[in-house]
Amino acid sequence: MSVLNRRALMSGLTSLSLLPALPAFARTAQHWTPSWxxxxxxxxxxxxxxxxxxxxxxxxxxxxxxxxxxxxxxxxxxxxxxxxxxxxxxxxxxxxxxxxxxxxxxxxxxxxxxxxxxxxxxxxxxxxxxxxxxxxxxxxxxxxxxxxxxxxxxxxxxxxxxxxxxxxxxxxxxxxxxxxxxxxxxxxGVEVVTARTQALVAFGDSITDGFGITPDQGKPWPDQFSERLSAANIPLSVVNAGISGNRLLNHGTWARFGTGALARFDRDVLAQPNVAAVVLLIGINDLGHAAGPDSAGYAPLEALKMGLTQIAARAQAHGIRVYAATLTPFKGTTFKDYYADEKETRRVALNAWIRQSDVFDGVFDFDKALDDPARPGWLLKAYDVKDGLHPNDAGAAKMAQSIPLDAFNWARKS
Known part of the structure; x- marks a missing residue:
C-alpha cells in the first residue's frame, strides 16, 4: 500500500472513531413485531x-x-x-x-x-x-x-x-x-421485540374494530382470537386494524369513518414490520352506506370483487398470506336505509364468490358462524348488540372460535 493510500485509510479510521457511539439497541438487529x-x-x-x-x-x-x-x-x-x-x-x-x-x-x-x-x-x-x-x-x-x-x-x-x-x-x-x-x-401502535413471533393483521370495519363490544376487557374478535392462538402455542400476534364505518372502495361517508380500505392498506398493513398474514372482513358498509361525495352510488358486486382481489394481490406480493372472511348478516338492522333486499342479494353473491374463489389463501365463514338458522340473513339474537348488524361479546367470541387453527400450521413451523 502506498504512503498516500495508507494516510487516507488512517484518516478515514480517525474520522469514524470521532462519530458518536450508537445506542446498543440501534447497533443490534431486533425482531420487531406489532403487538397493538x-x-x-x-x-x-x-x-x-x-x-x-x-x-x-x-x-x-x-x-x-x-x-x-x-x-x-x-x-x-x-x-x-x-x-x-x-x-x-x-x-x-x-x-x-x-x-x-x-x-x-x-x-x-x-x-x-x-x-x-x-x-x-x-x-x-x-x-x-x-x-x-x-x-x-x-x-x-x-x-x-x-x-x-x-x-x-x-x-x-x-x-x-x-x-x-x-x-x-x-x-x-x-x-x-x-x-x-x-x-x-x-x-x-406498540411494537415489541420477540424471538420469532410474526403478526396477523385483522383488517376491516366496525365489526372488527369492536363497535358495541364491552370496552377494556379484550372482547373484540381479534383479541379473543389472539388468546386462542397463544393457548395453541401458535406464535402470531393479532393486531386490530379495523375502522368503524370503513368501506373497501371509497372513503367513509363522514370523516371518522376513515380513509377507504384500498387507500389505507399500505399504511395499516404493508408498512408494519413482520406481518405474515391478514384477515379481510370488509365490504358491508359499501353495501349499506349511502353514496358519499367521493362515490357515485352503492358499490357494484364486481367492484367489491375487484377491491378484495387487489388487496390480496398487494399482500401476496409482499409474502403475506391473505384470508378472506364472509360478510356477516344484516337483515333487520336498525340503521336507516342501510338494508335492502337488493343489497342482501349482493352480499349473498359476494360471500358465494369468496367461498369459491382461488384468490385467497383461506376463507373464514363468519356469515355462517353468526347467521340465524331459523331466519337466514339475520344475525342470531344471542349474538346481536340489538342493532341487527354488530355482533356483541358473545358474537365476537363465536367469530374467534369459528376460525380453524390448522389454517396457521405454517406459523408453527416458521
Whole structure:
C-alpha cells in the first residue's frame, strides 16, 4: 500500500472513531413485531387541548423484551408537539406499577414534534411485557394541540388530567371528555421485540374494530382470537386494524369513518414490520352506506370483487398470506336505509364468490358462524348488540372460535 493510500485509510479510521457511539439497541438487529394497533382516522372537528396528560390503556397481543411506541399525525395539517411520553404496566383503572415506569425518547429526546401527515417511532424502551397484558401510555401535551388524528373506537380506556402527570402512579382523573367523544388521539401502535413471533393483521370495519363490544376487557374478535392462538402455542400476534364505518372502495361517508380500505392498506398493513398474514372482513358498509361525495352510488358486486382481489394481490406480493372472511348478516338492522333486499342479494353473491374463489389463501365463514338458522340473513339474537348488524361479546367470541387453527400450521413451523 502506498504512503498516500495508507494516510487516507488512517484518516478515514480517525474520522469514524470521532462519530458518536450508537445506542446498543440501534447497533443490534431486533425482531420487531406489532403487538397493538389503532388505525389513524381524521377527527372531522377543530377541537384542541393544552396542558393535559392523557393516559391511554392498550391491551397487547404479544409479549416481548422491549417496546417502542408509534405516534401518528396522519391527518394533521400543522406540526404536532408531544412534550413527554411514558410507558408503564397497568395495575388497574388509571393506576400503574411505578417500578415498570419508563420514559420514552425520540432520538434521545424526551419530546418530539411530528410533521403534518407523518408518524414517528420512539426509541426502543427496555421493558419486558407479557402477552395479553395492559400497558399504560401516558403523554403530556403543553399545547395547544389540534386533535385532528384519532381512533374512534375506544377498545381500552382513556384517562385525562390537567398538568404534567405522566409519571403519576395513581392518575388524578379530572375529566374524560376532551372534545372528541369516545375516541383517543395520536396513539397508533406498540411494537415489541420477540424471538420469532410474526403478526396477523385483522383488517376491516366496525365489526372488527369492536363497535358495541364491552370496552377494556379484550372482547373484540381479534383479541379473543389472539388468546386462542397463544393457548395453541401458535406464535402470531393479532393486531386490530379495523375502522368503524370503513368501506373497501371509497372513503367513509363522514370523516371518522376513515380513509377507504384500498387507500389505507399500505399504511395499516404493508408498512408494519413482520406481518405474515391478514384477515379481510370488509365490504358491508359499501353495501349499506349511502353514496358519499367521493362515490357515485352503492358499490357494484364486481367492484367489491375487484377491491378484495387487489388487496390480496398487494399482500401476496409482499409474502403475506391473505384470508378472506364472509360478510356477516344484516337483515333487520336498525340503521336507516342501510338494508335492502337488493343489497342482501349482493352480499349473498359476494360471500358465494369468496367461498369459491382461488384468490385467497383461506376463507373464514363468519356469515355462517353468526347467521340465524331459523331466519337466514339475520344475525342470531344471542349474538346481536340489538342493532341487527354488530355482533356483541358473545358474537365476537363465536367469530374467534369459528376460525380453524390448522389454517396457521405454517406459523408453527416458521
Amino acid at each position: 394497533y389503532a388505525a389513524p382516522e381524521p377527527s372531522g372537528n377543530k377541537a384542541q387541548i393544552e396542558d393535559l396528560t392523557l393516559r391511554q390503556i392498550v391491551r397487547l397481543s404479544a409479549g416481548g423484551s422491549a417496546v417502542r411506541i408509534r405516534l401518528s399525525n396522519a391527518y394533521g395539517d400543522t406540526p404536532l408537539r408531544i412534550d413527554e411520553l411514558r410507558v408503564a404496566k397497568r395495575v388497574d383503572g388509571a393506576r400503574i406499577d411505578p417500578q415498570s415506569d419508563r420514559a420514552a425518547t425520540f432520538n434521545g429526546q424526551t419530546g418530539v414534534t411530528i410533521p403534518p401527515g407523518a408518524y414517528v417511532l420512539s426509541d426502543p424502551i427496555a421493558l419486558t411485557v407479557e402477552a395479553h397484558a395492559d400497558l399504560a401510555l401516558s403523554l403530556y401535551v403543553k399545547g395547544p394541540a389540534a386533535l385532528t388524528t384519532l381512533h374512534e373506537i375506544q377498545r381500552g380506556a382513556l384517562y385525562v388530567t390537567g398538568g404534567r402527570e405522566t409519571a403519576a402512579a395513581e392518575l388524578p382523573v379530572a375529566r374524560t371528555d376532551i372534545g372528541i367523544g369516545n375516541a383517543f388521539p395520536w396513539m397508533s
